Amino acid sequence: MRDALALPAWVVGLSLLGVGSLAHDAGFPAGAAVLSTFLIWAAPAQVILFAGAAAGTALPVLAVAVCLSSIRFLPMTMTMLPLIRRPGQGLGFQAFAAHYVAMTLWVEGQRRLPGIDPEDRPAYYLGFGNACILLSGAATALGYHLVSALPLPLAAAILFMTPIFFTIALVGGARTLADGLALAxxxxxxxxxxxxxxxxxxxxxxxxxxxxxxxxxxxxxRRRRA
Structure with a gap:
Protein backbone atom coordinates (compact mmCIF):
# COMPACT_ATOMS: atom_id res chain seq x y z
CA MET A 1 0.00 0.00 0.00
CA ARG A 2 2.89 2.34 0.74
CA ASP A 3 4.36 1.76 -2.72
CA ALA A 4 0.98 2.33 -4.37
CA LEU A 5 0.34 5.55 -2.46
CA ALA A 6 3.81 6.85 -3.35
CA LEU A 7 2.45 7.74 -6.83
CA PRO A 8 0.66 5.04 -8.88
CA ALA A 9 -2.59 5.08 -6.90
CA TRP A 10 -2.79 8.87 -7.18
CA VAL A 11 -2.30 8.75 -10.94
CA VAL A 12 -5.09 6.24 -11.52
CA GLY A 13 -7.25 7.93 -8.90
CA LEU A 14 -7.05 11.33 -10.57
CA SER A 15 -8.15 9.75 -13.84
CA LEU A 16 -11.39 8.68 -12.10
CA LEU A 17 -12.36 12.26 -11.27
CA GLY A 18 -13.94 12.56 -14.71
CA VAL A 19 -15.97 9.39 -14.21
CA GLY A 20 -17.54 10.87 -11.10
CA SER A 21 -18.52 14.05 -12.91
CA LEU A 22 -19.91 12.04 -15.83
CA ALA A 23 -22.05 9.96 -13.46
CA HIS A 24 -23.39 13.19 -11.96
CA ASP A 25 -24.30 14.54 -15.39
CA ALA A 26 -25.99 11.23 -16.27
CA GLY A 27 -28.25 11.52 -13.21
CA PHE A 28 -26.76 8.69 -11.13
CA PRO A 29 -26.33 9.01 -7.36
CA ALA A 30 -22.83 9.36 -5.90
CA GLY A 31 -23.00 5.85 -4.42
CA ALA A 32 -23.57 4.33 -7.86
CA ALA A 33 -20.58 6.21 -9.24
CA VAL A 34 -18.30 4.92 -6.48
CA LEU A 35 -19.72 1.40 -6.74
CA SER A 36 -18.96 1.39 -10.47
CA THR A 37 -15.30 2.02 -9.65
CA PHE A 38 -15.19 -0.86 -7.18
CA LEU A 39 -17.04 -3.34 -9.41
CA ILE A 40 -16.04 -2.36 -12.95
CA TRP A 41 -12.59 -0.91 -12.14
CA ALA A 42 -11.99 0.40 -15.65
CA ALA A 43 -12.55 4.04 -16.52
CA PRO A 44 -13.32 3.46 -20.24
CA ALA A 45 -15.98 0.88 -19.36
CA GLN A 46 -17.45 3.23 -16.75
CA VAL A 47 -17.61 5.99 -19.35
CA ILE A 48 -19.48 3.62 -21.66
CA LEU A 49 -21.92 2.81 -18.86
CA PHE A 50 -22.76 6.36 -17.80
CA ALA A 51 -22.62 7.96 -21.25
CA GLY A 52 -24.75 5.18 -22.69
CA ALA A 53 -27.27 5.42 -19.87
CA ALA A 54 -27.51 9.19 -20.38
CA ALA A 55 -28.20 8.57 -24.08
CA GLY A 56 -30.98 6.10 -23.26
CA THR A 57 -29.18 2.92 -24.35
CA ALA A 58 -30.80 -0.29 -23.11
CA LEU A 59 -29.10 -1.81 -20.07
CA PRO A 60 -28.46 -5.25 -21.68
CA VAL A 61 -26.67 -3.50 -24.55
CA LEU A 62 -24.61 -1.50 -22.08
CA ALA A 63 -23.70 -4.66 -20.19
CA VAL A 64 -22.40 -6.28 -23.38
CA ALA A 65 -20.49 -3.12 -24.33
CA VAL A 66 -18.84 -2.92 -20.91
CA CYS A 67 -17.79 -6.57 -21.16
CA LEU A 68 -16.38 -6.16 -24.67
CA SER A 69 -14.43 -3.06 -23.68
CA SER A 70 -12.73 -5.03 -20.90
CA ILE A 71 -11.50 -7.86 -23.12
CA ARG A 72 -8.25 -5.92 -23.43
CA PHE A 73 -7.45 -7.02 -19.87
CA LEU A 74 -7.31 -10.70 -20.82
CA PRO A 75 -3.67 -10.70 -22.03
CA MET A 76 -2.67 -8.68 -18.95
CA THR A 77 -4.41 -11.19 -16.68
CA MET A 78 -2.70 -14.12 -18.41
CA THR A 79 0.73 -12.62 -17.69
CA MET A 80 -0.08 -11.31 -14.19
CA LEU A 81 -1.68 -14.30 -12.48
CA PRO A 82 1.31 -16.64 -13.00
CA LEU A 83 3.38 -14.18 -10.95
CA ILE A 84 1.11 -14.49 -7.91
CA ARG A 85 -0.13 -18.08 -8.30
CA ARG A 86 1.04 -20.36 -5.52
CA PRO A 87 0.50 -24.08 -4.88
CA GLY A 88 -2.82 -24.72 -3.17
CA GLN A 89 -4.52 -21.56 -4.40
CA GLY A 90 -8.11 -22.19 -5.36
CA LEU A 91 -9.89 -20.97 -8.46
CA GLY A 92 -11.90 -18.57 -6.31
CA PHE A 93 -8.82 -16.69 -5.14
CA GLN A 94 -7.44 -16.48 -8.67
CA ALA A 95 -10.74 -15.10 -9.98
CA PHE A 96 -10.75 -12.57 -7.13
CA ALA A 97 -7.17 -11.55 -7.90
CA ALA A 98 -7.99 -11.20 -11.59
CA HIS A 99 -10.52 -8.47 -10.77
CA TYR A 100 -7.68 -6.19 -9.67
CA VAL A 101 -5.87 -6.39 -13.01
CA ALA A 102 -5.79 -2.99 -14.67
CA MET A 103 -3.18 -1.02 -16.57
CA THR A 104 -1.64 0.41 -13.39
CA LEU A 105 -1.54 -2.95 -11.58
CA TRP A 106 -0.15 -4.68 -14.65
CA VAL A 107 2.64 -2.19 -15.28
CA GLU A 108 3.69 -2.01 -11.64
CA GLY A 109 3.21 -5.73 -11.08
CA GLN A 110 5.45 -6.68 -14.00
CA ARG A 111 8.08 -4.30 -12.65
CA ARG A 112 7.91 -5.08 -8.93
CA LEU A 113 6.66 -8.64 -8.40
CA PRO A 114 9.60 -10.55 -9.95
CA GLY A 115 11.88 -9.08 -7.27
CA ILE A 116 9.59 -10.14 -4.39
CA ASP A 117 9.66 -13.54 -2.68
CA PRO A 118 7.02 -15.73 -4.36
CA GLU A 119 5.27 -16.41 -1.06
CA ASP A 120 4.86 -12.68 -0.41
CA ARG A 121 3.60 -11.73 -3.86
CA PRO A 122 -0.16 -12.34 -3.31
CA ALA A 123 -0.20 -10.15 -0.20
CA TYR A 124 1.83 -7.42 -1.91
CA TYR A 125 -0.39 -7.55 -5.00
CA LEU A 126 -3.62 -7.27 -2.99
CA GLY A 127 -2.24 -4.49 -0.80
CA PHE A 128 -1.16 -2.54 -3.86
CA GLY A 129 -4.46 -3.16 -5.63
CA ASN A 130 -6.66 -2.27 -2.66
CA ALA A 131 -4.81 1.01 -2.18
CA CYS A 132 -5.41 1.89 -5.83
CA ILE A 133 -9.09 0.94 -5.79
CA LEU A 134 -9.88 2.67 -2.49
CA LEU A 135 -8.20 5.90 -3.54
CA SER A 136 -9.92 5.71 -6.93
CA GLY A 137 -13.29 5.29 -5.21
CA ALA A 138 -12.62 8.40 -3.15
CA ALA A 139 -11.56 10.29 -6.29
CA THR A 140 -14.75 9.20 -8.05
CA ALA A 141 -16.82 10.63 -5.20
CA LEU A 142 -14.76 13.83 -5.24
CA GLY A 143 -15.24 14.21 -9.00
CA TYR A 144 -18.96 13.67 -8.54
CA HIS A 145 -19.20 16.63 -6.16
CA LEU A 146 -16.70 18.82 -8.03
CA VAL A 147 -18.51 18.51 -11.37
CA SER A 148 -17.83 21.55 -13.56
CA ALA A 149 -15.66 23.07 -10.80
CA LEU A 150 -12.27 22.26 -12.36
CA PRO A 151 -10.90 24.64 -15.01
CA LEU A 152 -10.56 22.96 -18.41
CA PRO A 153 -6.72 23.24 -18.58
CA LEU A 154 -6.40 21.60 -15.13
CA ALA A 155 -8.81 18.81 -16.07
CA ALA A 156 -6.86 18.17 -19.28
CA ALA A 157 -3.56 18.10 -17.37
CA ILE A 158 -4.94 15.58 -14.87
CA LEU A 159 -6.09 13.28 -17.69
CA PHE A 160 -2.73 13.63 -19.43
CA MET A 161 -0.90 12.41 -16.31
CA THR A 162 -2.15 8.86 -16.82
CA PRO A 163 -0.58 8.10 -20.25
CA ILE A 164 2.60 9.94 -19.23
CA PHE A 165 2.91 7.81 -16.08
CA PHE A 166 2.28 4.58 -17.99
CA THR A 167 4.85 5.49 -20.63
CA ILE A 168 7.54 6.30 -18.06
CA ALA A 169 6.76 3.14 -16.07
CA LEU A 170 6.90 0.94 -19.18
CA VAL A 171 10.21 2.45 -20.28
CA GLY A 172 11.62 2.04 -16.79
CA GLY A 173 10.48 -1.60 -16.67
CA ALA A 174 11.80 -2.59 -20.12
CA ARG A 175 14.34 -5.34 -19.50
CA THR A 176 14.88 -6.97 -22.91
CA LEU A 177 15.40 -6.01 -26.53
CA ALA A 178 11.84 -7.02 -27.30
CA ASP A 179 10.49 -4.73 -24.57
CA GLY A 180 12.38 -1.70 -25.86
CA LEU A 181 11.59 -2.44 -29.49
CA ALA A 182 7.88 -2.86 -28.74
CA LEU A 183 7.78 0.55 -27.06
CA ALA A 184 9.70 2.21 -29.89
CA ARG A 222 17.66 -15.07 -27.75
CA ARG A 223 18.42 -17.90 -30.19
CA ARG A 224 21.66 -16.25 -31.26
CA ARG A 225 22.78 -15.86 -27.65
CA ALA A 226 21.88 -19.50 -26.96
Missing part, protein backbone atom coordinates in the same frame (compact mmCIF):
# COMPACT_ATOMS: atom_id res chain seq x y z
CA UNK A 185 7.53 0.65 -32.58
CA UNK A 186 4.38 1.59 -30.68
CA UNK A 187 5.41 5.23 -30.55
CA UNK A 188 6.64 5.28 -34.15
CA UNK A 189 3.75 3.44 -35.78
CA UNK A 190 0.91 5.16 -33.91
CA UNK A 191 0.63 8.22 -36.19
CA UNK A 192 0.80 6.06 -39.32
CA UNK A 193 -1.84 3.65 -38.01
CA UNK A 194 -4.18 6.54 -37.28
CA UNK A 195 -3.92 7.65 -40.93
CA UNK A 196 -4.25 4.15 -42.38
CA UNK A 197 -6.94 2.45 -40.27
CA UNK A 198 -8.46 5.40 -38.41
CA UNK A 199 -8.77 6.17 -34.72
CA UNK A 200 -11.18 3.31 -34.03
CA UNK A 201 -8.62 0.55 -34.71
CA UNK A 202 -5.24 2.31 -34.58
CA UNK A 203 -4.20 0.95 -31.16
CA UNK A 204 -5.19 -2.58 -32.16
CA UNK A 205 -3.20 -2.34 -35.39
CA UNK A 206 -0.14 -0.89 -33.64
CA UNK A 207 -0.26 -3.59 -30.98
CA UNK A 208 -0.54 -6.42 -33.47
CA UNK A 209 2.10 -5.16 -35.90
CA UNK A 210 4.58 -3.65 -33.45
CA UNK A 211 4.19 -6.40 -30.89
CA UNK A 212 4.64 -9.16 -33.46
CA UNK A 213 7.77 -7.57 -34.90
CA UNK A 214 9.24 -7.03 -31.44
CA UNK A 215 8.47 -10.64 -30.45
CA UNK A 216 10.11 -12.07 -33.59
CA UNK A 217 13.22 -9.91 -33.24
CA UNK A 218 13.52 -10.69 -29.53
CA UNK A 219 13.10 -14.42 -30.14
CA UNK A 220 15.82 -14.44 -32.81
CA UNK A 221 18.15 -12.49 -30.53
Missing amino acids: LGAGLAPLATLVVGRDFDLLAVGLVGGTIAYIVGRRA
Whole structure:
Protein backbone atom coordinates (compact mmCIF):
# COMPACT_ATOMS: atom_id res chain seq x y z
CA MET A 1 0.00 0.00 0.00
CA ARG A 2 2.89 2.34 0.74
CA ASP A 3 4.36 1.76 -2.72
CA ALA A 4 0.98 2.33 -4.37
CA LEU A 5 0.34 5.55 -2.46
CA ALA A 6 3.81 6.85 -3.35
CA LEU A 7 2.45 7.74 -6.83
CA PRO A 8 0.66 5.04 -8.88
CA ALA A 9 -2.59 5.08 -6.90
CA TRP A 10 -2.79 8.87 -7.18
CA VAL A 11 -2.30 8.75 -10.94
CA VAL A 12 -5.09 6.24 -11.52
CA GLY A 13 -7.25 7.93 -8.90
CA LEU A 14 -7.05 11.33 -10.57
CA SER A 15 -8.15 9.75 -13.84
CA LEU A 16 -11.39 8.68 -12.10
CA LEU A 17 -12.36 12.26 -11.27
CA GLY A 18 -13.94 12.56 -14.71
CA VAL A 19 -15.97 9.39 -14.21
CA GLY A 20 -17.54 10.87 -11.10
CA SER A 21 -18.52 14.05 -12.91
CA LEU A 22 -19.91 12.04 -15.83
CA ALA A 23 -22.05 9.96 -13.46
CA HIS A 24 -23.39 13.19 -11.96
CA ASP A 25 -24.30 14.54 -15.39
CA ALA A 26 -25.99 11.23 -16.27
CA GLY A 27 -28.25 11.52 -13.21
CA PHE A 28 -26.76 8.69 -11.13
CA PRO A 29 -26.33 9.01 -7.36
CA ALA A 30 -22.83 9.36 -5.90
CA GLY A 31 -23.00 5.85 -4.42
CA ALA A 32 -23.57 4.33 -7.86
CA ALA A 33 -20.58 6.21 -9.24
CA VAL A 34 -18.30 4.92 -6.48
CA LEU A 35 -19.72 1.40 -6.74
CA SER A 36 -18.96 1.39 -10.47
CA THR A 37 -15.30 2.02 -9.65
CA PHE A 38 -15.19 -0.86 -7.18
CA LEU A 39 -17.04 -3.34 -9.41
CA ILE A 40 -16.04 -2.36 -12.95
CA TRP A 41 -12.59 -0.91 -12.14
CA ALA A 42 -11.99 0.40 -15.65
CA ALA A 43 -12.55 4.04 -16.52
CA PRO A 44 -13.32 3.46 -20.24
CA ALA A 45 -15.98 0.88 -19.36
CA GLN A 46 -17.45 3.23 -16.75
CA VAL A 47 -17.61 5.99 -19.35
CA ILE A 48 -19.48 3.62 -21.66
CA LEU A 49 -21.92 2.81 -18.86
CA PHE A 50 -22.76 6.36 -17.80
CA ALA A 51 -22.62 7.96 -21.25
CA GLY A 52 -24.75 5.18 -22.69
CA ALA A 53 -27.27 5.42 -19.87
CA ALA A 54 -27.51 9.19 -20.38
CA ALA A 55 -28.20 8.57 -24.08
CA GLY A 56 -30.98 6.10 -23.26
CA THR A 57 -29.18 2.92 -24.35
CA ALA A 58 -30.80 -0.29 -23.11
CA LEU A 59 -29.10 -1.81 -20.07
CA PRO A 60 -28.46 -5.25 -21.68
CA VAL A 61 -26.67 -3.50 -24.55
CA LEU A 62 -24.61 -1.50 -22.08
CA ALA A 63 -23.70 -4.66 -20.19
CA VAL A 64 -22.40 -6.28 -23.38
CA ALA A 65 -20.49 -3.12 -24.33
CA VAL A 66 -18.84 -2.92 -20.91
CA CYS A 67 -17.79 -6.57 -21.16
CA LEU A 68 -16.38 -6.16 -24.67
CA SER A 69 -14.43 -3.06 -23.68
CA SER A 70 -12.73 -5.03 -20.90
CA ILE A 71 -11.50 -7.86 -23.12
CA ARG A 72 -8.25 -5.92 -23.43
CA PHE A 73 -7.45 -7.02 -19.87
CA LEU A 74 -7.31 -10.70 -20.82
CA PRO A 75 -3.67 -10.70 -22.03
CA MET A 76 -2.67 -8.68 -18.95
CA THR A 77 -4.41 -11.19 -16.68
CA MET A 78 -2.70 -14.12 -18.41
CA THR A 79 0.73 -12.62 -17.69
CA MET A 80 -0.08 -11.31 -14.19
CA LEU A 81 -1.68 -14.30 -12.48
CA PRO A 82 1.31 -16.64 -13.00
CA LEU A 83 3.38 -14.18 -10.95
CA ILE A 84 1.11 -14.49 -7.91
CA ARG A 85 -0.13 -18.08 -8.30
CA ARG A 86 1.04 -20.36 -5.52
CA PRO A 87 0.50 -24.08 -4.88
CA GLY A 88 -2.82 -24.72 -3.17
CA GLN A 89 -4.52 -21.56 -4.40
CA GLY A 90 -8.11 -22.19 -5.36
CA LEU A 91 -9.89 -20.97 -8.46
CA GLY A 92 -11.90 -18.57 -6.31
CA PHE A 93 -8.82 -16.69 -5.14
CA GLN A 94 -7.44 -16.48 -8.67
CA ALA A 95 -10.74 -15.10 -9.98
CA PHE A 96 -10.75 -12.57 -7.13
CA ALA A 97 -7.17 -11.55 -7.90
CA ALA A 98 -7.99 -11.20 -11.59
CA HIS A 99 -10.52 -8.47 -10.77
CA TYR A 100 -7.68 -6.19 -9.67
CA VAL A 101 -5.87 -6.39 -13.01
CA ALA A 102 -5.79 -2.99 -14.67
CA MET A 103 -3.18 -1.02 -16.57
CA THR A 104 -1.64 0.41 -13.39
CA LEU A 105 -1.54 -2.95 -11.58
CA TRP A 106 -0.15 -4.68 -14.65
CA VAL A 107 2.64 -2.19 -15.28
CA GLU A 108 3.69 -2.01 -11.64
CA GLY A 109 3.21 -5.73 -11.08
CA GLN A 110 5.45 -6.68 -14.00
CA ARG A 111 8.08 -4.30 -12.65
CA ARG A 112 7.91 -5.08 -8.93
CA LEU A 113 6.66 -8.64 -8.40
CA PRO A 114 9.60 -10.55 -9.95
CA GLY A 115 11.88 -9.08 -7.27
CA ILE A 116 9.59 -10.14 -4.39
CA ASP A 117 9.66 -13.54 -2.68
CA PRO A 118 7.02 -15.73 -4.36
CA GLU A 119 5.27 -16.41 -1.06
CA ASP A 120 4.86 -12.68 -0.41
CA ARG A 121 3.60 -11.73 -3.86
CA PRO A 122 -0.16 -12.34 -3.31
CA ALA A 123 -0.20 -10.15 -0.20
CA TYR A 124 1.83 -7.42 -1.91
CA TYR A 125 -0.39 -7.55 -5.00
CA LEU A 126 -3.62 -7.27 -2.99
CA GLY A 127 -2.24 -4.49 -0.80
CA PHE A 128 -1.16 -2.54 -3.86
CA GLY A 129 -4.46 -3.16 -5.63
CA ASN A 130 -6.66 -2.27 -2.66
CA ALA A 131 -4.81 1.01 -2.18
CA CYS A 132 -5.41 1.89 -5.83
CA ILE A 133 -9.09 0.94 -5.79
CA LEU A 134 -9.88 2.67 -2.49
CA LEU A 135 -8.20 5.90 -3.54
CA SER A 136 -9.92 5.71 -6.93
CA GLY A 137 -13.29 5.29 -5.21
CA ALA A 138 -12.62 8.40 -3.15
CA ALA A 139 -11.56 10.29 -6.29
CA THR A 140 -14.75 9.20 -8.05
CA ALA A 141 -16.82 10.63 -5.20
CA LEU A 142 -14.76 13.83 -5.24
CA GLY A 143 -15.24 14.21 -9.00
CA TYR A 144 -18.96 13.67 -8.54
CA HIS A 145 -19.20 16.63 -6.16
CA LEU A 146 -16.70 18.82 -8.03
CA VAL A 147 -18.51 18.51 -11.37
CA SER A 148 -17.83 21.55 -13.56
CA ALA A 149 -15.66 23.07 -10.80
CA LEU A 150 -12.27 22.26 -12.36
CA PRO A 151 -10.90 24.64 -15.01
CA LEU A 152 -10.56 22.96 -18.41
CA PRO A 153 -6.72 23.24 -18.58
CA LEU A 154 -6.40 21.60 -15.13
CA ALA A 155 -8.81 18.81 -16.07
CA ALA A 156 -6.86 18.17 -19.28
CA ALA A 157 -3.56 18.10 -17.37
CA ILE A 158 -4.94 15.58 -14.87
CA LEU A 159 -6.09 13.28 -17.69
CA PHE A 160 -2.73 13.63 -19.43
CA MET A 161 -0.90 12.41 -16.31
CA THR A 162 -2.15 8.86 -16.82
CA PRO A 163 -0.58 8.10 -20.25
CA ILE A 164 2.60 9.94 -19.23
CA PHE A 165 2.91 7.81 -16.08
CA PHE A 166 2.28 4.58 -17.99
CA THR A 167 4.85 5.49 -20.63
CA ILE A 168 7.54 6.30 -18.06
CA ALA A 169 6.76 3.14 -16.07
CA LEU A 170 6.90 0.94 -19.18
CA VAL A 171 10.21 2.45 -20.28
CA GLY A 172 11.62 2.04 -16.79
CA GLY A 173 10.48 -1.60 -16.67
CA ALA A 174 11.80 -2.59 -20.12
CA ARG A 175 14.34 -5.34 -19.50
CA THR A 176 14.88 -6.97 -22.91
CA LEU A 177 15.40 -6.01 -26.53
CA ALA A 178 11.84 -7.02 -27.30
CA ASP A 179 10.49 -4.73 -24.57
CA GLY A 180 12.38 -1.70 -25.86
CA LEU A 181 11.59 -2.44 -29.49
CA ALA A 182 7.88 -2.86 -28.74
CA LEU A 183 7.78 0.55 -27.06
CA ALA A 184 9.70 2.21 -29.89
CA LEU A 185 7.53 0.65 -32.58
CA GLY A 186 4.38 1.59 -30.68
CA ALA A 187 5.41 5.23 -30.55
CA GLY A 188 6.64 5.28 -34.15
CA LEU A 189 3.75 3.44 -35.78
CA ALA A 190 0.91 5.16 -33.91
CA PRO A 191 0.63 8.22 -36.19
CA LEU A 192 0.80 6.06 -39.32
CA ALA A 193 -1.84 3.65 -38.01
CA THR A 194 -4.18 6.54 -37.28
CA LEU A 195 -3.92 7.65 -40.93
CA VAL A 196 -4.25 4.15 -42.38
CA VAL A 197 -6.94 2.45 -40.27
CA GLY A 198 -8.46 5.40 -38.41
CA ARG A 199 -8.77 6.17 -34.72
CA ASP A 200 -11.18 3.31 -34.03
CA PHE A 201 -8.62 0.55 -34.71
CA ASP A 202 -5.24 2.31 -34.58
CA LEU A 203 -4.20 0.95 -31.16
CA LEU A 204 -5.19 -2.58 -32.16
CA ALA A 205 -3.20 -2.34 -35.39
CA VAL A 206 -0.14 -0.89 -33.64
CA GLY A 207 -0.26 -3.59 -30.98
CA LEU A 208 -0.54 -6.42 -33.47
CA VAL A 209 2.10 -5.16 -35.90
CA GLY A 210 4.58 -3.65 -33.45
CA GLY A 211 4.19 -6.40 -30.89
CA THR A 212 4.64 -9.16 -33.46
CA ILE A 213 7.77 -7.57 -34.90
CA ALA A 214 9.24 -7.03 -31.44
CA TYR A 215 8.47 -10.64 -30.45
CA ILE A 216 10.11 -12.07 -33.59
CA VAL A 217 13.22 -9.91 -33.24
CA GLY A 218 13.52 -10.69 -29.53
CA ARG A 219 13.10 -14.42 -30.14
CA ARG A 220 15.82 -14.44 -32.81
CA ALA A 221 18.15 -12.49 -30.53
CA ARG A 222 17.66 -15.07 -27.75
CA ARG A 223 18.42 -17.90 -30.19
CA ARG A 224 21.66 -16.25 -31.26
CA ARG A 225 22.78 -15.86 -27.65
CA ALA A 226 21.88 -19.50 -26.96
